[in-house]
Amino acid sequence: MAPAQRCPLCRQTFFCGRGHVYSRKHQRQLKVALERLLPQVRTGGRRGPWKPGGGDASEQGGPEGLGSESPARVLLSLSPFLPQVEAARKAIRAAQVERYVPEHERSCWCLCCSCEVRKHLSHGNLTVLHGGLLEHLASPEHKKATNKFWWENKAEFQMKEKFLISPQDYARFKKSMVKGLDSYEEKEDEVIKEMAAQIREAEHSRQEVVRSVLEVGFPRRSQSTSGSARPRRGLFSTWKVERNKQPSSLGLTAVLILESATSPRA
Template identity: 25%
Template sequence: MEDPYSFCEICRINHTSGKKHSFSSKHTARLKTILKKFGSKISDSKKKLLNPVISKASSELSAVNVWCYMCSVEVKRHVADHHAIIMDAGLLEHLATPEHAKKVHQFFWENRLSKEQKKNYLVNEEGLDSFKEALKNALACYENEEETQLKKQAMKIKEIECTQTNVVNQKEEDLQITTQSEQQSGPSSGHSSGSWGNSSSGIKPHSKVQTEGVSKPHSKVQTEGVVYSDGLTFIGKSNCLPDGNVHTGAVPPWLRADDGEPTQTKPIGPTEQDFQEHLKKERKRKLNPARVGANFDRTSTNNPDWMPSFGRVWNSGRRLQSKQQYQRETGNWKKRKTMNGHHSGKY
């Protein structure tokens, strides 16, 4: 018994329509997009038959693959040759194989396509031979260009090395000259042999040195002089305050009161009253902000004639009666008559 189901490679579904499936709208739309997508790649590769393109070897280009819808196989698009990659060489070789030609004929017959479009998806042997001949010349030119680039890079490296050696030799010569001049000049005065080193910085000969009590073993030596140098800055004596400084136990300047401020200063940090107010605010913050009386101003003064907008607790009847009773007690009640003679009031 024959299987009623058949699988469509284009739509990727099983169907029971038979040959009618190739004429369905879904199948034709899918087939149109596939042929357009695959045909654009083939047309781009065919442009390189007469003008092969060679680029530097890279892992990304060598890993590019193309899916052939006619053969249902994956083909490498580019071919790696030593240190170069030949663009679209793998796809062109696949299009020229006889197996691909058979699959193209079968694909066109199953999908009821016109025979005129077959040549767009095939490459003849003559075109492949011309591609190989042009490829030889392109590879020779590419190798020559690579050699010239390598030679230029080698020349640049040699120039850099020469400059570096010249700089090192010049520094060594300068160092030898300075050592010879120091040896010829001999030992200098006591000042230059000290910690100052060069003669560019040190104490000038006109500086004064005053000594007091030299005969005593524990006497103090007071020196007065000016030191001159390109990288030094003179720092004079600082006039200390009469109260002393932080080293003598006096109050530091940043804790002293200003001239206009009183001597008594506020205690540092919050007081106990501030702490209690803070706790009160924290307790209120946890309450519901939409509660009754949350926005009531308790500091405002009320008029003695003020009456709440609700009736008295121990009275029965309407609120209007409570209001009238309250107004009678305060003496502000006036009987008002409307046009129809009824009594009325306002809250």
Template identity: 35%
Template sequence: MAVHYCDICRRTSFSGRRHLYSAGHRRRLREALAELQEAVAAARAAAGGEAAAALRPYDPAEHGRRVWCLVCGRGVQRDGRSGGMALLQAGLLRHLAGPDHRRETARFWREQRAEAALRERVLVSAEEYERFARGLERALEEHRRQEEERIQQMAAGIREAERRQRETVRDALQVGEPGPARQNRDASRDAEQPNPSGTQTGPDINWMESGQALTFIGHQEMEGKGNVHTGAKPPWLTEEEEEGSVREIGPSYEEFLKQKEKQKLKKLPAERVGANFDHTCQTGESWLPSFGRVWNHGRRWQSRHQFRTESGEKKKNR
């Protein structure tokens, strides 16, 4: 018995190649070709429209997608790219009009016994693709020309803003100068203007190299008081001299040690013995835990007698 594996149905048929004529294979083949025909129809619609509408700013997430070509058995880049612009459907149209796709289509139709009427729906003629490519090239040239004009306009706007800034700085410097100096500057500027023959009589002064500040509004001084810009002492030094005492800034050394000790205690376990002990409670000398106290030799319970003996000696001495 002949065995045949069908890529469309994804199963093995024991009826051999007669499986290609079965109703189930025909139905699955039409469904698989419908997806490819839908992608081809979208590409042809883009080719039949205006080429300028096929240009978009390139977005990797949107224009990096692929279309599965059933007859070739591989993914095809849907959109093309030229610089920073995406060419919609350009990659798929180039593949559909190529000789490899046409050859694989003939093989696929022969092997799968597909309907001949559906064959032209997954192909794009070379003339159709050439017409689309020429229109796309003209749209790209127009886009480049518009971008160059936009860049030139931006450059002209920047130059105009710089010119206005230079005039503003020059006018501000003239306001801050005394009368004779201003007259000398005006005279030097008149001497540097080009003569009617087109030659310049003096060097051009560049405001960036003049060494002056951008804007000078004069010295700002308060009545009866100075500031750090005029050489006066800062207010915090003046207050110390008037008061005659130095105020301590920040915590004291004892507070620092206490805070450091608290930081060490925070690292210890919260459930340790004695962590919640109340150190403010008042206890007398007769108080003693039932388990005794800290000992260095002997048995632990003997520490109670030792403590009582020492307490009695202390009372006698008193």
């Protein structure tokens, strides 16, 4: 009798060895699992693969021990990696170049190679989105590890091509990356020109404000000086003329003394 094994998909223990994966019940559970998996592969809406009874793959011990699992379990374990591969495939014909940010240092786990792979390709202050993952998927080492992984885990052969990038596709990605870099430089030049135009406009408006303030300030100052000095000089001259017209007190005293001296005494 074969040793007891646990099927995580059917959630039961069986004693027929690897022959359990060909049973009617297992195939029915496999079909249900794939129907749940396909929408997740297209949209990437879940953080982890589907698990009977709920939970993510991180709760089941990670990618270790896949060699003794069923094909359905292998496909479900690959589901977190599929959305990233599909997004990377979209970048083959239209590479996206962005300014580098620390978030571009993120890595993803390759189940076929059992290693972490940098998702993006960064150089200096620029980043090519999905460049690191595409470079890994196109490498000969990844192709060799993928063939070994598929043979050991008896996964569906039709899905293996989704995890490989041909040399022709990678060469096409390199050409689109060059075009993306050129378009990014053109956009940066346009942004710099717009910023320079805004700076010149701001400086021109500042000079206009300063000039208007100076033009308004000088006439007020001249009006204030001319309007305040002339009335003062006019009042002073008028007061001087009136003072000259009035007889002084000494003159009046002398006149009175002379009149009293010349007048006959009574």
